[in-house]
Structures are given as C-alpha cells and as structure tokens.
Amino acid sequence: MFNPTHLAAVSVETSNTFILTAVLLTLTVVYLASKLGGAVCSRLGLPEVLGELLGGVLVGISALHVVIFPEQGVTAADSSIIALLELTSDLTDQGAGVVFQTQAAIIDLLSEIGVVVLLLEVGLACNLDELIKIGPKAALVAIAGVATPFSIGALGLIYLFGVAPIPAVFVGAALTATSIGITAKVLSQLGKIATTEGQIIIGAAVLDDILGIILLAVVASLAKTGEVDVVNIGYLVVVASLFLGGAILLGRQYSNWIVRVFGENQGQLLVSALIFALLMSYLASAIGLEALLGAFAAGLILGETTKHKELQQQVMPLAYALVPIFFVTVGARTNIGVLNPLVPENQQGLVIALFLAVAAVISQLAAGYVLPAKDNLNRLAIGIGMIPRGEVALVFAGMGLSSGVLSESLNVSIVVMVIMTTFIAPPLVKWAMSDQRFPPDQGEENNDHGDPVDHAEETANNSKPLEDQGLENQGAGV
Structure with missing residues (x-):
C-alpha cells in the first residue's frame, strides 16, 4: 500500500523529478506489456487478459525486473527502472531507495484503483x-x-x-x-x-x-x-x-x-x-x-x-487505462x-x-x-x-x-x-x-x-x- 512517509525522506526536487520519471517509465512498460501480450494471445485465439498476465510475468520479478515490489524481497539495486535512472541521471544510491519504494507504492495504488474501476464496470454490466x-x-x-x-x-x-x-x-x-x-x-x-x-x-x-x-x-x-x-x-x-x-x-x-x-x-x-x-x-x-x-x-x-x-x-475508456495495470501487476508479482x-x-x-x-x-x-x-x-x-x-x-x-x-x-x-x-x-x-x-x-x-x-x-x-x-x-x- 502507498506509504506517504517515504516522500518525507526525499527532497522536493527528487520527488518532482525522479519519482515521477520512474512512475511514467513503469507505466509505459506496463502498457506495452499489456498491449503486446494481449495482441499475441488474441492472435492465438486466447483471452487478452491471459496476455496481460503473461506480459506482467515478463516485466516482473521473474524476468526483466521492471515492475517489482519491496515486499518481494528486492531492493532498488534489483530494479531495471532505477538502474536506468542512475545510468542516465545523477540519482544517488540513497535517493534510489526512496524513489524505488515510492514508485512501487504508486504503481500498487494505481493497480488497486484499476480493480475498483473493474468492479464498478462489472456492477454496471449486471x-x-x-x-x-x-x-x-x-x-x-x-x-x-x-x-x-x-x-x-x-x-x-x-x-x-x-x-x-x-x-x-x-x-x-x-x-x-x-x-x-x-x-x-x-x-x-x-x-x-x-x-x-x-x-x-x-x-x-x-x-x-x-x-x-x-x-x-x-x-x-x-x-x-x-x-x-x-x-x-x-x-x-x-x-x-x-x-x-x-x-x-x-x-x-x-x-x-x-x-x-x-x-x-x-x-x-x-x-x-x-x-x-x-x-x-x-x-x-x-x-x-x-x-x-x-x-x-x-x-x-x-x-x-x-x-x-x-x-x-x-x-469504458477509464477501464482501458487503469484495469491493465492491475492484471500486469498480478503477473509481475508471479x-x-x-x-x-x-x-x-x-x-x-x-x-x-x-x-x-x-x-x-x-x-x-x-x-x-x-x-x-x-x-x-x-x-x-x-x-x-x-x-x-x-x-x-x-x-x-x-x-x-x-x-x-x-x-x-x-x-x-x-x-x-x-x-x-x-x-x-x-x-x-x-x-x-x-x-x-x-x-x-x-x-x-x-x-x-x-x-x-x-x-x-x-x-x-x-x-x-x-x-x-x-x-x-x-x-x-x-
């Protein structure tokens, strides 16, 4: 769950720059995994949600380490997103830990909002x-x-x-x-x-x-x-x-x-x-x-x-934007x-x-x-x-x-x-x-x-x- 105390330990500049950048990069990967996985499964005659789950497995703890979470026993050093930021910017090791935990918490929060929207739409359809x-x-x-x-x-x-x-x-x-x-x-x-x-x-x-x-x-x-x-x-x-x-x-x-x-x-x-x-x-x-x-x-x-x-x-458009985050993160945690x-x-x-x-x-x-x-x-x-x-x-x-x-x-x-x-x-x-x-x-x-x-x-x-x-x-x- 989102823990706002992480933000207190980081400067305003880091909060406004590195955390936002990390979240945007992660969401980009999430949507790419969702669309590519869904397209492949659709071509094979399988439900698109299965592709979203498999796309999540690819970008998650089992493979690329893009969408990972601290409770899985990993640190900032294991995150591909943090590694990219350290390579392309002046993000320090101390700041990396805060950015990683906050970015993961925000993605987790968006995932939970996505499933709330999913159940709202299910209720509307019933x-x-x-x-x-x-x-x-x-x-x-x-x-x-x-x-x-x-x-x-x-x-x-x-x-x-x-x-x-x-x-x-x-x-x-x-x-x-x-x-x-x-x-x-x-x-x-x-x-x-x-x-x-x-x-x-x-x-x-x-x-x-x-x-x-x-x-x-x-x-x-x-x-x-x-x-x-x-x-x-x-x-x-x-x-x-x-x-x-x-x-x-x-x-x-x-x-x-x-x-x-x-x-x-x-x-x-x-x-x-x-x-x-x-x-x-x-x-x-x-x-x-x-x-x-x-x-x-x-x-x-x-x-x-x-x-x-x-x-x-x-x-429906809101579901298009938020629901895939939930299914990709489910796969990413696998x-x-x-x-x-x-x-x-x-x-x-x-x-x-x-x-x-x-x-x-x-x-x-x-x-x-x-x-x-x-x-x-x-x-x-x-x-x-x-x-x-x-x-x-x-x-x-x-x-x-x-x-x-x-x-x-x-x-x-x-x-x-x-x-x-x-x-x-x-x-x-x-x-x-x-x-x-x-x-x-x-x-x-x-x-x-x-x-x-x-x-x-x-x-x-x-x-x-x-x-x-x-x-x-x-x-x-x-």
Whole structure:
C-alpha cells in the first residue's frame, strides 16, 4: 500500500523529478506489456487478459525486473527502472531507495484503483433484476465453492501429507475465494457477462469473497489464539448482508436521485460515478469488508439509473487505462522461480501445490454441478468460471507466513496453486462459454448463452440488452 512517509525522506526536487520519471517509465512498460501480450494471445485465439498476465510475468520479478515490489524481497539495486535512472541521471544510491519504494507504492495504488474501476464496470454490466432472480443459484454455487475446496484441501493435507491441523485449515481456507477480476474480464471480452451463466458466476464470486473474508477472520483468530472469535464472525456476516441488501434497496429506490444529486451533464456523469464508487468502496473497507465489494455495489446501483448506458460508455475508456495495470501487476508479482523442482525447498511445495490445484479445479467444477440439471444451464462453464484463485489466496499465504503458521513449502504451494489456476482459467472459460458448444436452438429457447434474441421484447420487459451494455467488442477493460 502507498506509504506517504517515504516522500518525507526525499527532497522536493527528487520527488518532482525522479519519482515521477520512474512512475511514467513503469507505466509505459506496463502498457506495452499489456498491449503486446494481449495482441499475441488474441492472435492465438486466447483471452487478452491471459496476455496481460503473461506480459506482467515478463516485466516482473521473474524476468526483466521492471515492475517489482519491496515486499518481494528486492531492493532498488534489483530494479531495471532505477538502474536506468542512475545510468542516465545523477540519482544517488540513497535517493534510489526512496524513489524505488515510492514508485512501487504508486504503481500498487494505481493497480488497486484499476480493480475498483473493474468492479464498478462489472456492477454496471449486471442486471439487478437478473441477479436477484439468480441469487439462490449463485448462493448455492458460492457455498459449494467454499465448502468443497476447504474440506478437500484441509483434510487432504492432514491425512495425505501429515500437515498439522491449523496450517492445514489455513491452506484450505486459501482455496476458497474466487478471483472475480480474472473471470469478469474474460466474460466481458467474450460478451457473456450478461448471460445467466455469467450473472451466476459474478454473483457467486462476490459471495465467495464475502465468505472468504469471514473465513479469513476465523483462521486468523484460530492461528493467534487457538480459538474462534464468534462475535467477529457474526459481525462480518451481519454487515456484509446489510451492505449488499442496502445496495439493492438504494438501487431500487434512489438510483436516479443519486445521479441527479451528483450531476447528469455529460462532463459530470463520469466524475459523479467515480465519487459514488469510491465512497462506497471506502464504506465497505471501513466496516471490515473488501473495498471491491463497495465498487461492485456502486455499479449495481448506478446500473439501475436511466443513465446506465452513458455511464458504461464513459467508464469504458477509464477501464482501458487503469484495469491493465492491475492484471500486469498480478503477473509481475508471479515468481515462476517457485516452480523450479531443482531447488530443494520447492520440491515438497510443488507436490502439495499440484494436489491443491487439482483440488481447486475439481471442487469448483463440482460447485457448478450442484445446480439442478433441469435448469438447462451450462454448469460446466459456471464451474470453470469459479476456478481462478487470486489475490485473496495470496493474502492468506502472506498472513500465514508472517505469523509463522505456514512453513516455506506450504507458502510456496499456495503461490503455485494461484499461478496454475490463474493461468489455466481464461482459455478454459472461453472454451466452455463458446456458442459452438451448444445446439443452435438451445440459446434461442432459453436466452442463456448469448444467442440472438428479440431485444425489443427485452427492452419492453425492462431488461438491459447486451448491445446496450457496450461489452461485445471490449478488449482491455470490462
């Protein structure tokens, strides 16, 4: 996270020159990695988000050391950007450390803002009526998607690998939370976010994150005291329910009023949406939830306004600019060195990681199939859409390692599991959601798979047609 105390240790000249230069150079590399990686994957018929992740791996800790972060155990001497500045200017070694830490913090902050914009746009693309309608299905998938991997992971580690119960519970918990950003980006690029399957995946992923936060509180308490803080768990359950319920109520009753208060003019609409999204993100964070949940709730509310089409069109360019920073930094943080089996301390972790990755995939596929077959849904696509683990799993790993609960090999296993699920999910989601996998009359009958429908009839029924959402041709942002 951004730490302003770094700025106090550097002169105004350094702050205004070297830090800005380092940030601009880093962003240039980030955007180049995003565009080149996305273009290559697009040529190969793969989702562009996979290219952004791979581009991040290339410029990150595993290769070029352009986008690296102090918490990865590196210093200014390891940064290619700092090396370039020292070569081409009079940046001193003392100033280099401050510039490196501040530049990395700013890129990290922009990345977090990017994912806030991503979830705002996902919320705008969702149909609140449809989300409420599929709410029970999403809840069923989410509960199965948390309980199944947690049970398989924890019990497997205890009985197959002889891991102690508390570390096993910690690792099992890391398997539970779906990375909503990865799946949402792929669904958006495929134009499938408005399908019934897409809505179920998004709804279940949001609930997954809420359940993951609650589970994190449980295992953190268990690790520190050996006991479970029931009061804290109850608090999180209540505030999460009230927050989402309040968002739905606001969306139903006051969404158009909110737009009028913040301003309806063309130039004010985007800023108004950002003010509201950032405010909701702050409120979510202040009550102990993820800030991303607040941005998603803001998108749901604003998606109910008469200005939702204009909002989507105006948020899209902002997403093009900020969302790639998030995905490139995710890739940049991926240290593929942990995949080297020749390093002794990696070997046990790799074996456990393979078990965890298989458990994550199988359990999420099973979560998709808890839905009744009579619903005639693409249950395979729903299960695959829930596969990618993400930043929440890494939060579990970091907390477990810093607290001493997790050994180095268990920490490596979580990191490798996240790498595997993050990179295999996008092409699998694209395959599973492909229209060619369904008979021509199936989508027309159920309108579940994005096939052509009567949009005039949809509009008459107060729903939001897919082309109104401006998502079909979107590439870099949701």
